Amino acid sequence: MPDTLTEEERAELELAEQARQSSGDWDSVKPGKADNFGKSFARMVGLLKPHAVAFVFVSILGAIGVFLAVIAPKILGEATNIIFEGAASNALAAQFPAGTSQETVVRSLNAAGQTDLANMIGAMSDFTVGTGVDFDALRMVIVAVLAIYVVSSFLSWIQGYVINIIMVRTMWRLRESVETKINRLPLSYFDKVQRGELISRVTNDIDNITQTMQQSLSSVVTSVLTVIGVLIMMFSISWQLALVALISLPLMAVIFGVIGPRSQKAFGTQWRKVGRLNARVEESFSGHALVKVFGREADSREKFQVENEELYQASFKAQFLSGIIMPGMMFVGNLTYVGIAVLGALMVANGQLRLGDVQAFIQYSQQFTQPLSQLGGMAAVIQSGTASAERVFELLDADEQEPDAVDAPKPVDGDGVIEFENVRFSYSPDHPLITDLSFRVEPGQTVAIVGPTGAGKTTLVNLIMRFYELDGGRILLDGQDIAELTRNDVRSRTGMVLQDPWLFAGTIRENIRYGRETATDEEVMAAAVATRVDRFVHSLPDGYDTVLDEEASNVSAGEKQLITIARAFVAQPSVLILDEATSSVDTRTELLLQHAMAALREGRTSFVIAHRLSTIRDADLILVMEHGDIVEKGTHDELIAAQGAYWRLYQSQFEQAASDMGPAVAEAAEVPAP
Structure with a gap:
């Protein structure tokens, strides 16, 4: 969207907003960290609500896949039991005759003082001396485990495929919402927010949300279901070993509770720095020619390096803090693994557990700590994504321009009569600009608006276009208050050429x-x-x-x-607005344009903003503005004769031109006295 404020008016607006910032009224505009993580995260997840049915389907697939993945170690442990018990039956064949029952072996070993071995044999199922390894049973177990893993992997693939579809459609809707929101924002919003900052929210932040949800959504569902399923299986094997595994939970919670908030704050800072750096780059690139002309490459490079260094420091801190979470959780998981291995070995030796059960439990302990570690790692990703989501939500929650009335009257057919009645307007309540402005422009008239820089000339035509809402008074177009018409109806009757071509x-x-x-x-x-x-x-x-x-x-x-x-x-259009429309053309082209515009303005109400007063001599009405008020109005000849503000402007232009040309050239040019 092209800018409509002059540099001076923009500077005045920035001063006003700085005053608001110092008084604490800036929070609705400036981007910040995710101050309310829970609310912002819930809202980000809420973007998936239209796909609730598909998400339930994905969750069911995930639950089935997790169930199969969780049951597999238990079944695989039976394979270990078959091999170990078969090997033990062959080893004891040297002490006992083939076919000796389990009870006889246990009784004999206890009598011989081999209590630990007796307990181990007693914990075995269907043990008979000399039977060896049951390869038929072993084959069935292995085939069953392979089938389980194949089906589980297939379900996981389907789950990831469906989630990717959900995410792509969700982000498509989010981008649509942002685009729609931008079109509903008032022009004043773009006067306050830097373009690079806005572009960063629309591009970088939405991309970060996409990556966050794509990477974490499927993994979070799988990890949570895995933790629950594994916990159930561990308690079914041994509640003592399960309690050892649960010791890791409070330790992991402490790690996340201490590092998580700091990591979240660091990510919020990082994305703010990204927005500021983008604004700096956009500013440098759009004004690259001026940077070269004034030799400010070193200054521009220095400012970029400062912003880049701040982004580096913020990114390093965010990544460092987030990077600590997963290794910390893995360390706790490894400590848990050691404890389970030692206690499990003692329980096997005492006959409290079979070897295959301990093997399965060790696998479960890894399956238990691994998703917890993944959740810790994803927490950093989610924190970064939530910080970006909050910045996008700030854009979506920004105050919109007041919607057009549903029962807005239809515009009447007219010739373009413009009336200002006691119009008041200011960009900030503390800095009044237009206080009480009234005038009337007849159809077909050409109105020239002149005045010193910052007098409110561009603001005046912006009000006619209804880019801003009035603080008081009315603007009438063919007798209708433009505030009661729809913006489209007002602007469809108005043509505008800005000072900066777009x-x-x-x-x-x-x-x-x-x-x-x-x-x-x-x-x-x-x-x-x-x-x-x-x-x-x-x-x-x-x-x-x-x-x-x-x-x-x-x-x-x-x-x-x-x-x-x-x-x-x-x-x-019935109303034509030219805001320094000829400022970028050469003198010869400007003369040609004057004739062309004279013909094209016929029958249209035209407003011309011009600093070169020689271009508006033939205007039907000239309005001279100072500090938002019309201090003089009339034709060129009338205002020159009055020798007021217009006369001073006109005289200063030609005096400056004469001094620039030099006395001899000025005399030769015979510059006419006003």
Whole structure:
């Protein structure tokens, strides 16, 4: 969106906002960290609500997959028991005859004082001396485990596939919401927020949310279900070993509770620094030519290096803190693993557990701590994503322009009478700009608005376009209050050419037709001819089909301005606003434009903002503004005769021109006295 404020008015607005910031009224605008993690995280997850059914389906698939993955170690432990018990039956064949029962072996070993071995044999199931390894049973167990792992992996793949579909559609809706929101924001929002900061929220932050939810959503569901399933299996094997495993939970909670909030705060700072660096880069690139002209490359580079260093420090801190969480949880998990291995070995030796059960439990302990460690690692990712989500939510929650009334009246057919009745407006309550402004412009009149920089000239036409809402008074268009009409109805009757030309990437024909989509090629050509666009288009390789790049760098500044003027003319507005529209064209082109605009302004109410007073001598009415008020009005000759504010402006321009040319040149030029 093109800017509509002059540099001076923007500076005044920034001063006002700085005053608001110092008084604490800036929180609605400035980006911040995720101050309310729980609320922001819940809202981020709430983006998935339209896909609740699919998410339930994914959760069911995940539960089945987790159940199969959890049951597999228990079954695999039976394979270990079959091998170990078969090997033990062959080993004891040297002491006992083949076919000796388990009870006889246990009784004999206890009698011989081999209590530990007797307890171990007693814990075995279906033990008979000399039977060896049951390979048929072992084969069935292995096949069953392989089938379980294949099915579990397939279900996990389906789960990931469906979640990716959910995420892609969710982020598509989020981008749509942001785009819709931007179109509903008032122009004042863009005056307060830097472009780079806004672009960072729309691009970097949404991408970060996407990556966060894609990486963590499936893993979080699987990890939580795995922890629950494994916990149940561990208690079913041995409640003593399960309690040892549970010791890790409070330790992990302490790690996350201490490091997590600091990591979250660091990520919030990191994304703020990203936004500021983007704003710095956007500012440097958009003004690259001026940076070169004034030799400020070193200054620009120094400022970039400062911002870049701050981002580096913030990113390093965020990544360092988040990187501690997962290793810390893995360390706790390894300590738990050692405790389970030692206690499990003692329980096998005492006959309290079978060897396969301990093996399964050790696998479960790894399955228990691994998802907890993953959850710790994902916590850092989620914190980063939540910080980005809050920045996007701040944009989505920004105050919108008041919606148009549902019962807004239809615009009447008129010739473009503009009336200001006691209009009051200010960008900030502490800095009044327009206090009490009243005037009337008749149909077909050309009104020139002049005055010193910051007098409120551009603000005046912005109010006519209803870019800002009034603090008081009314603006009437053909007798109708524009505040009661829809914005589209007001702006559809108004054509505007800004001081800074704005063109989009596309052909010259498309840029001109942007003023009115239904315009025919003949109407586009007529507007181009009238505004002298036609005279340079034919020198381009593809004529009207020449494609302009994003910066329209393949045409000159003056040619860009001519295209924007043609775009306004093709719209066929009843009210025409030219904000320094000829400032970028050469003197000869300006003279040609004056004749063209005189013909095109016929029958239209026109507002012309100009600093070069020589261009508005033929205006029907000249309004002289100072500090937001009209201090003089009349024709050029009337205002010169009055020798007031306009006379002083006019005189200062020509005196400056004469001093710049030098006495001899000025005398030769015979500069007329006003």
